[in-house]
Amino acid sequence: MSTLHSSTQSSTVMARSPLMTWRTVDILTATMLGAAFGIAYWGWGQLYNGPITALKIGYAPLMGLFSGLWFLAGVVGALVVRRPGAALLCEVVAALVSMLPGTEWGATVLISGILQGLGVELVFAALGYRRFGLSVALLAGAMAAPLEWFFETFSLPAGGGGWYADWPAGDKLAYLAALVVSGALLAGLLGWMLTRALARAGALSAFPAGQEVLESRAV
Secondary structure, three states: OOOOOOOOOOOOOOEEOOOOOOOHHHHHHHHHHHHHHHHHHHHHHHOOOOOHHHHHOOOHHHHHHHHHHHHHHHHHHHHHHOOHHHHHHHHHHHHHHHHHOOOOOOEEEEEEHHHHHHHHHHHHOOOOOOOOOOHHHHHHHHHHHHHHHHHHHHOOOOOOOOOOOOOOHHHHHHHHHHHHHHHHHHHHHHHHHHHHHHHHHOOOOOHHHHHHHHHHHHH
């Protein structure tokens, strides 16, 4: 029996109901995706703390334009697994794996991962885990930004005040805008493209994204 079903109203394929019943392959795939992104996150962190920090000399809020890649795991996890909690699980695993080699941000990486995953998750939850197109992916990537921005701007470092306590309000808002744009493009658009590429390569045949490709080819 197929583990997937499709909507009669569109070509979108959703996970089999009940949505909260995860298959073993869902858990393993979400975990492996998170781990792979975690390794990539650590590497991106080294670059972020290297050449990209030159932006601090110019206009520091523009560094937010390069932060969207850290939201990517949640978007891809949601697009692939299409079950409640997939985005959060992928982001948390990615955060934990990226912490293992050590980063300058320490345990705050895990908190960021939780908040970013929740931001992505809220978009898919609001749509009942029934829509997974490009526009939804863009919105999900963008929505990972506000919670992360609030955490960085008002909660860090320990004791409160934020990393950017000395920034004027305009710069803080500019940083938020940069994060949103980066989330939409580097997490939403890139995540949607990556999922489509994996599906077309046959790597997601056990998942709704892969089933969509098979159905489109059968027409």
